[in-house]
Amino acid sequence: MTDEHAKRGIDFDKPNAARVYDYLIGGKLNYAIDRMFAEQILQVRPEAKDLALLNRRWLRRAVRFGAEQGIRQFLDIGSGMPTVGHVHEVVQSIDPSSRVVYVDNEPVAVAHSEIVLQDNENAAMVQADAEFPADVLEHPTTEELLDFSRPVMVIMAAFIHFIPDERNPAGLVAAYRDAVVPGSYLALSSGTFEGQGEEVRRAAELYQKSGTDVVARSKEELRALLDGFEILPPGIVFTPEWRPDDPAEVGKHPEQASQLALVARKI
Template sequence: MSEEDHARRDVDLEKPNAARVYDYILGGQLNYAVDRMFAEQVLAAQPNARERARLNRQWLRRAVRFGLDQGIRQFLDIGSGMPTVGHVHEVAQAADPKSRVVYVDNEPVAVAHSEIVLEGNENAAMVHADAEYPDEVLEHETTEMLLDLDQPMMVVMALFVHFIPDERDPARLIAAYRDALAPGSYLALSSATYEQQGEGTSRAVEMYKKSANPVTPRSADELRALVDGFEIVDPGIVFIPEWRPDGELHPRPAESGGLALVARKN
């Protein structure tokens, strides 16, 4: 999509957008000058930001495979962002082509390009909605067509909840999704944290205050409180590379800058 197209898509080019910044950091091309400029500032303050993004994507794939191993065949990806390689539907449908995936985002560029990527995939779709209004997501005709709320599913919130400040009550938001899920469902969640972090994280958080998506890093205890009503599975709330690694252990897991968990609704 060219910058000339942004107006009819309601794309705000006055401020950098987290989804597009993340896309740039991952090496994508679905971003604008305002995002690239901001991302370079973040990279200057936090030189390992690309590695952090890569580690989170790897965790996401591991979490989806875990869900598949538990028999989950339907996934709801909240705040899914840009369609990058190894997206949820690619991992899930590689294991079972009948796996169904609904992505949700309110960023028009992410929505437009996800729709292109998913064209012709009858078991995966994009929903343009504000995930902070669960009814808008869960009662959307696309969600109702693809997902059966009476059967277990996995809700994915990868680097999403840290964009919800305390005053917007993220615990209430997560509880609304939890209450809509069938027993045996899972929540996969990752979040930025201040735990064992240096000044680079603090500088990046300050930078994001000037963006369209300020960040609220949280501790393990704070995340545990957010997922009340779920049972957190082993290994608990850990730094992102420590969550069920499928290869060589990361030598400095705290450098991922984030915590991850998967929890089950009993």
């Protein structure tokens, strides 16, 4: 590892979930260790690239829905690598004044997001560990861009399954819930074992062996994290089932997406 990589906190000794995801959706912001691990996942789950893209498409539909409800502020927790169709591109195409704060602690994601966003006065990247909400919510960039006296959509796309029960995911969701006013929204997706085959458990085990906690949760377990929220129709469903642009996109086996998704409104 070079001094520059050490300074940025980039670890080449183990794969990083954000960079692996980037590789799976066709990005180039990843390293050999990430690609090697992703190929292991693909051996177990050959459709993993398609599944990652399904989650990404759900995210775009969810934030578009938020914008259509009048939300003009978005806080993307664990945002990962900047890609085509990132949150700010979707919501600013609806209203250019929409404000977006991305949050991640992966140095490569942060560095590239800063480059992508350098000319966008209404979107910015915050380098912080989202498990410490105060570090996010009280960050000068967050305070500058977001007005928490007005509704915000908090986004946790493919994030909460990296928070095991002993690290209190319900408390983490509650901390962000308490920071926003009623009428705000939460968009959340998570890996699940519901309706899944053994290959999904094997993929989760690979993450565990690589040093990344992965906790797949059922619909009821996700619902238990949402105290103070009203889950909006169609409820907690597999990602392709959540308000598809075309019913044909759902397919005959939406459970093969392996991720549940929802949008909820703070009561």
